[in-house]
Amino acid sequence: MTPLLQFENITLRHPSLERPILLDINYSVQKGDCVVVLGANGSGKSSLLKLLDGRYRTNAGKIILKNKNILSLSARARAHCIHTLTQNAQDNLFLNLTIFENYQLIQKRNKADTIDSLADYLYSFNPNLATKLDVLVARLSGGEQQALALALAVLYPPEILLLDEHTSALDPKTAEHLMALTARIIHERHITALLTTHNVNHALAYGDRILALKEGLVHDCIERNDKQNLTAEMLMARCY
Amino acid sequence: MIALLLATLTQSLTLIPLALGINLSYTLLRATDMTIDGSFVLGAGVFAQLVTMGISPYIAFLAALACGAIAGAFTAFLQNGGKVDPLLAGILTSFILYSVNMAIMGRPNINLLSTPTLFSAAFAHSLTLGWLSVALLIGLLVVAFYALLQSRLGLCLRAFGDNAMLLSRQGYNVTTLRFTGFGLNNLLAAASGAITAQIIGYADIGMGVGMTLIGIGAIVLGQHLILPFVKKHYLRAGSELLAAFIGIALYFFILNGLLRFNINPIYLKLLLGVLLALFLRTATQKASLT
Numbered sequence: 085m086t087p088l089l090q091f092e093n094i095t096l097r098h099p100s101l102e103r104p105i106l107l108d109i110n111y112s113v114q115k116g117d118c119v120v121v122l123g124a125n126g127s128g129k130s131s132l133l134k135l136l137d138g139r140y141r142t143n144a145g146k147i148i149l150k151n152k153n154i155l156s157l158s159a160r161a162r163a164h165c166i167h168t169l170t171q172n173a174q175d176n177l178f179l180n181l182t183i184f185e186n187y188q189l190i191q192k193r194n195k196a197d198t199i200d201s202l203a204d205y206l207y208s209f210n211p212n213l214a215t216k217l218d219v220l221v222a223r224l225s226g227g228e229q230q231a232l233a234l235a236l237a238v239l240y241p242p243e244i245l246l247l248d249e250h251t252s253a254l255d256p257k258t259a260e261h262l263m264a265l266t267a268r269i270i271h272e273r274h275i276t277a278l279l280t281t282h283n284v285n286h287a288l289a290y291g292d293r294i295l296a297l298k299e300g301l302v303h304d305c306i307e308r309n310d311k312q313n314l315t316a317e318m319l320m321a322r323c324y
Numbered sequence: 325m326i327a328l329l330l331a332t333l334t335q336s337l338t339l340i341p342l343a344l345g346i347n348l349s350y351t352l353l354r355a356t357d358m359t360i361d362g363s364f365v366l367g368a369g370v371f372a373q374l375v376t377m378g379i380s381p382y383i384a385f386l387a388a389l390a391c392g393a394i395a396g397a398f399t400a401f402l403q404n405g406g407k408v409d410p411l412l413a414g415i416l417t418s419f420i421l422y423s424v425n426m427a428i429m430g431r432p433n434i435n436l437l438s439t440p441t442l443f444s445a446a447f448a449h450s451l452t453l454g455w456l457s458v459a460l461l462i463g464l465l466v467v468a469f470y471a472l473l474q475s476r477l478g479l480c481l482r483a484f485g486d487n488a489m490l491l492s493r494q495g496y497n498v499t500t501l502r503f504t505g506f507g508l509n510n511l512l513a514a515a516s517g518a519i520t521a522q523i524i525g526y527a528d529i530g531m532g533v534g535m536t537l538i539g540i541g542a543i544v545l546g547q548h549l550i551l552p553f554v555k556k557h558y559l560r561a562g563s564e565l566l567a568a569f570i571g572i573a574l575y576f577f578i579l580n581g582l583l584r585f586n587i588n589p590i591y592l593k594l595l596l597g598v599l600l601a602l603f604l605r606t607a608t609q610k611a612s613l614t
Contacts, residue, residue, distance in 0.1 A: 137493060163495030180486045181479075182557045188476070189483055190494060218557050 086151065087112035088276055089136075089244060093145035096131055096300075105131045106300045109145070113244075113278070118270055120291030121280045122323040127297040129280040133246045136278070137168045150243070167242040169233050169250040176233035176250075179222040183213060183232060186221060190236055209235040209265065227258035234262070238269055245270060247279040251286075263290065284316045284323070296323035331580045334455065336573040338520045339539075340462050343568035344469045345512030346539035351547070351564055352478075353505045354485035358414035360513040360539065362421025363395040364532035367514025369425045372434035372527035381442045385518055392514020395421060396506035403506075404499060414536075425529055432529040434521075441522040458519065465515060466565065472508070473561035481505050534593070538575060541600035546571025548603065 094109040106128045113119055121129045134140040135147060138159065147154040149165060157165070169176050178186050187202055206213035210231035213224075221229060230250060237245060247266065251259035263283075267290040270277045281287060287294055294311060296304035304322055306314070314322075342364060349357040367388040374384035395417060402413035426432070442461065447454030472478050483491050484501045492498045513535070521527040546567030554563040575596075582595060 139493075159492065159497075160495035163493060168493070174487060175490065178483050178486045178490065181483060185479055185482075188479060189491075189496075220557065 085114065087148075088115040088117075088150060089113040090148040091132075091145070092148065094132075094135065094142050094147065095144040096128070096135060096140060097143045104143075104300050106135075106297075109302055111295055111302065111305070113276060115276055116274045118267070118277045118279065118290060118292045120287040120294045121278060121297060122282075122284070122287055122294060122319075123280075123297035123303070124324055126299075127303075128300045129297055130248050132297070133168065133248050133278060133280060136244065136246060137166050138162055164240075165243040166246060167237045167244075168246040168248060169230070169237055170248040171250055171253040173221070173226065173229040173233070177221045177229060177236070180220060182218050182220055183224075184217040186232070186236060187239075190239060205239070206232065206235055226254055227262065230254060230262055231265070234266055234269065238273060238275065241273045241275050243276060245275050245277045247277060249280050249282070252282070266290075284319045288314060288316060288319060294319070294323070328577070328580050328584060332573055332576045334523070335576040335580075336569070337455075337458060337462055338523050339516055339572050339576075340569060341465050341512040341519065342516035342535060342539055343542060343572045344466065344565070345509035345516070346536065346543055347564055347568045348469075348481070348505060348509040348512070350540050350543055352473075352482045352485050353509070355410040355506075356414065356536070356540065357396075357399065357506060357509060358411065358536050359395055359399045359417045359421070359506070359510055360414075360536040361532045361534070362418035362425065363392040363510040363513040364517040364520075364535045365425045365527070365529060366395055366421055366428070367392050367517030368521035368527035368531060369429040369434070369517075369529075370514070371518035372436055372439075372521050373428055373430070375436065375439050375441060376434060381440060381444075385442055385515075388514050388518040389511050392517075393507040393511040395514070396508070396510030397503050399510070400502045400506040403502065422529070429527065429529065434527045435525065436521060436527065437525040442519075443522055458523065461519070465512070469512070470561065470565060473565075477504070478561070537600065538596075539572075541603055542571030542575040543568050544571070545574055545603040548606065 090112045091109045094106055095104055096106040097104045109132065121132060123129050131140060135142055136154065141155070149157070154162065173179060178189065181189075183206070184202065203214040203217060206217075210228055212228055213232055213235070216224065216228075221232065224232065233250075250266070251262050254262060263286055269275070279286075279291065288311065291311070292308055294304075294306040295302065296306070306319075306322070342360065345360060346357075349355050349360070370391045371381075371384045371388040374387055375381050379387075398420075399410075399413045399417045402408045402416060403410050408416065443454050443457050446457040480491070480496060480501055481504070483496075484498060484505065488498050488502075491501070517527075517532065520531070546569070547564065549570060550563050550567040554560065578599060579592070579596060582592060587595065
C-alpha cells in the first residue's frame with residue numbers, strides 16, 4: 085500500500101548550529117496511523133513537524149504527501165491537508181478573537197452552520213465552550229483553549245494532524261483528559277496523526293507506532309506488534 | 325461654551341476618516357502606521373492640485389483616495405516578507421512622501437478659497453447646508469467602514485493583526501491582507517486630508533505633521549473611556565468607532581479650550597504632547613492591571 089506520507093533522506097540544518105537538526109531521516113506513515121515521535125529535548129521532534137506544516141524547509145531530501153512533493157503544494161492546499169496543534173495557545177488560536185470568530189475563520193464559505201450547531205459541536209469537546217461563544221479566547225482556561233483548538237482542527241478533518249506536545253502546558257488531569265479525547269477523535273475520524281510527547285505512557289497507550297529520534301537521527305522505530313510487548317520502562321530505555 | 329463645542333464638532337468632523345484609518349491600523353492591524361502623516365498631506369495636495377487645474381472635484385477626490393491607497397500599499401510592500409519593520413516602513417514612506425507631495429503640489433501651499441470644491445456650492449448656499457454636506461460624505465465613509473469591519477474581510481484584518489503567522493498557516497494570503505489593510509487606512513487618511521483642505525481653504529505641505537500621534541492618542545483615550553463598558557464582543561466594532569469619534573472630539577475640545585485660555589501657541593504642542601503621554605500611560609497601566 086502506498087504510504088500517505090514519506091520522509092525521504094530528510095536533512096535539516098541551521099547555519100548557527102554545527103550539528104544538523106535532522107540528518108538523513110527516512111520514514112513512512114500510512115493513512116490512519118497515529119505515530120508518536122519520542123526523543124530528548126533537541127532531538128529534532130518538533131523540527132520534523134515544522135517541516136510538514138511549512139514553518140521549516142528541508143536542506144536535502146523530499147517529503148512526499150499523497151504522491152506529491154510537499155513543496156509543490158500551495159500554502160492554501162497545505163493548510164487544508166495539514167493542521168498543527170502545539171502547547172502554545174497562540175500557535176493554535178487567535179487569542180484576541182472570540183470563539184465564534186475563530187470558528188468563522190476556518191469555516192468553509194459555502195457552509196452555513198448556525199451558532200446552535202456550533203455550540204452542540206463544541207459541547208462534545210468541553211461543555212464550558214458551548215456557553216462562551218462570544219468570549220475572547222484569551223479569557224479561556226488553558227484546558228478550554230486546547231480543547232477548542234482540537235475541536236476547530238478536526239472540524240474539517242485534515243489529512244494529517246500534527247500534535248506537538250499539545251498537552252504539556254496543562255495540569256496532569258486536564259492533560260490526561262485532552263489526550264484521551266484526542267486519541268478518541270483521531271481514531272473515530274481516521275485521522276493520520278504525528279504526535280510528539282515526553283510521556284511514554286501516552287506513547288504506549290495512544291500511538292500505533294513509535295519513532296524515536298536522537299540527536300537528529302532515527303534512533304529506533306517501534307512497530308505496532310513490537311509495541312504490545314513493551315512496558316513504559318522498557319520504552320524509556322529504548323528511546324532515551 | 326457653545327462656540328467651543330461648535331469649533332470642536334467641526335474640527336473633529338473632518339478628522340473622523342483619519343480616526344477610522346488609525347483605528348484600522350492601530351486597533352485591527354496592531355501596527356503604528358506613520359505613513360498617515362504623509363498620506364494626509366498627499367490627499368490634500370492631490371485634491372488641491374487637480375481642482376486648481378480645473379478637474380472635477382469628484383474626480384479629484386477619488387484621485388486623492390487612490391493616491392492615499394497607493395502610499396499605504398507602498399508601506400505594505402516595504403514590510404513584505406519581514407524585510408522592514410512596520411514602524412520603520414511607515415516612517416520611510418512618510419519621509420519619501422514629503423518630496424512626492426512637494427512635487428505634486430509644486431509649492432508648499434495651494435489656496436482653495438476661490439476654487440470650486442465638493443462643498444463650495446453648499447457652503448455658498450448656507451453654512452448649515454455646507455456642514456450637512458460634509459457630514460453626509462463623512463457619514464457615508466463611516467457606514468462603509470463599519471460594513472467593512474462587520475464583513476469577513478474585517479474579521480480577516482483583525483485576525484491578521486492578532487496573529488498573521490497563524491492566519492498564513494490556515495491558508496489565508498497575508499500579503500493581500502497587508503496590502504488591503506495598509507491601503508485602506510491610508511485611503512481614509514487621504515480622504516481626511518482632502519476634506520480638511522476644502523474646509524480650511526488650503527492644502528499645506530506641513531499640515532500632516534503629528535497627525536498619526538494625534539490620532540493614536542485620541543483613539544487610546546476614546547477606547548480608555550468607552551471599551552470598559554462594552555461587555556458584549558459583537559458590539560466591539562461599533563464601540564471602537566464610537567471610541568474613535570469621542571477621542572477625536574475630546575482632543576479638539578481640549579485644544580480649543582487651551583486656545584481660549586490664551587496659551588502661547590509655542591507651548592501648545594508641548595501641552596498637548598504631555599496630555600497625550602498621560603492618556604497613553606494611564607491606558608497602558610489599566611491594560612496591564614486587567
